[in-house]
Amino acid sequence: MNQPSIGFYVHYHGMGHKHRAECILQHLTLPATVVTSNLDRLSWNGPTLKEVVAIACDNDDLNEVGLDRAGDSPGLHFAPLWSTNITERVAQYTAWLNTAQPDLVMIDVSAEIAMLTRLASIPSVVMRQHGDRNDDAHQIAYHAAHSLLAPFPERMEDDITPDWVRDKTVYLDGFCRHSEPTCETSMSFESPTIAVMFGRGGTDLTVEQLCEAARSIPDHQWIVIGKDAPAAHPLPTNLQFVGWIQDPVAYLTAADLVVTAAGHNSVMEVGHSGCRFIAVAQDRPFEEQTRKARILDREGLAVGVESWPSAEQWPTLVARAKHLDPTQWQSVFQNDGAVQAANHLAKVALWSRDQRVSGERISL
Incomplete structure (x- = not known):
């Protein structure tokens, strides 16, 4: 049987989500696919990365009237009405899930994508971020996830984070693009x-x-x-x-x-x-x-x-x-958090594959 596969949904705002995903991909031993908007036009690095799949961006070609309704559903962060671009985005993402049948999707970040993934019967691991995430949409996405990854150690946890979120979180040591020890530099400045x-x-x-x-x-x-x-x-x-x-x-x-x-x-x-x-x-x-x-x-x-x-x-x-x-x-930075993240994702993907093949097919 083929190896389990992992999907990465990578948000398009800034470059931080891309850099974070690439750090993890460097240490992943299972086949991986990146799903993203706009960032698909850039080069991506990862020894087991098979492809980068583009889906429509939910911030483009919006219906002006429908945009006023983007935040009127407490369980969603951004859901404008009457925007065919978003309809296409949802169709493209779920079509990829149906075709690829990934064993796991790591989501960094989107509450809507997290919910779509779970509704499509695929387990997810959701990347956490700092901030007040006690709103309905974040809480639902966190509940729906198999587990949560915090790209920071537990000492950097926020006092306002609920206990159940902490219990579901795998805390990682620090990681960034420069994973090797900092080298001495020849650059110097003449004044402070x-x-x-x-x-x-x-x-x-x-x-x-x-x-x-x-x-x-x-x-x-x-x-x-x-x-x-x-x-x-x-x-x-x-x-x-x-x-x-x-x-x-x-x-x-x-x-x-x-x-x-x-x-x-x-x-x-x-x-x-x-x-x-x-x-x-x-x-x-x-x-x-x-x-x-x-x-x-x-x-x-x-x-x-x-x-x-x-x-x-x-x-x-x-x-x-x-x-x-x-x-x-x-x-x-006591250990490499990107290695820890890759190991956790591989473990969950293997668990998901095992559960998938061992479960009987039944109709309720």
């Missing part, structure tokens, strides 16, 4: 430097806010990664924009301090690099980054703030961050 890193998930931070921050700490050079220099905007002499950099580790490790959004992958990459950093929460659904910033601050892993600081706040925050102990992150 603060690196500000942006991801591709979007930010509402303005150039003027960066200028004010740089002026408030004039004895430090500020290097902005992931954002291009603005045209025709006067900048302080200690503020520099270096644009998008595929691998920013050299900048991060050479800097005295890092300022980054409190998104999961950014936090894990900076923490893995052994940096002292300030995590600034950006506006995301379910207070995802706000809750994470509080946890990081609580655990002494970073200085967490819930919004971009004012100019008056920066000196105190920088002083606090410079007293952080970055060796705290060694316990987060």
Whole structure:
């Protein structure tokens, strides 16, 4: 009999979900398929990855009138009416389930896809994220899942998480694109430097806010990664924009301090690099980054703030961050969480295959 197979549903917002899936795929020994929207146009890596299946994006070509009804069903997060694009998306996904018959789907993330998978009689493992997920849709998706994966160790759990969710969660050690120990870098800066890193998930931070921050700490050079220099905007002499950099580790490790959004992958990459950093929460659904910033601050892993600081706040925050102990992150990365995730998925897929072939076919 063929090996069990695993599907990965990977959400399309930003690059974090893709990076997370690829980390796990690197250690997976079972055949895998990625199902996604928009990200199918990119290259994907994974030794057992067989194909990347594209389905319509639920955020495109929406019916304007129906969009007003997108959130009027408490058990669903996003369900606009009268949008044929979403009808097509559901049909494409369930058609793939019917054709491929995966033994397991790992979902990162979508409550609607989680429910569709369970309704199609396929077990799922749902990736958790920080934030207040005690709404009906998340709770239903969590109940329907075989198990939950937390891409963080239990010390980074939120106080508001219900006990039953904790009991169903497999906590993972940290993992990120840079799974190998951080190497020494030849990059260095002539003066004390603060690196500000942006991801591709979007930010509402303005150039003027960066200028004010740089002026408030004039004895430090500020290097902005992931954002291009603005045209025709006067900048302080200690503020520099270096644009998008595929691998920013050299900048991060050479800097005295890092300022980054409190998104999961950014936090894990900076923490893995052994940096002292300030995590600034950006506006995301379910207070995802706000809750994470509080946890990081609580655990002494970073200085967490819930919004971009004012100019008056920066000196105190920088002083606090410079007293952080970055060796705290060694316990987060004690083992490779991507290996742990791959092992759990393989175990559940093998269980699912065994149950499928051993169960009798009956009609009720």
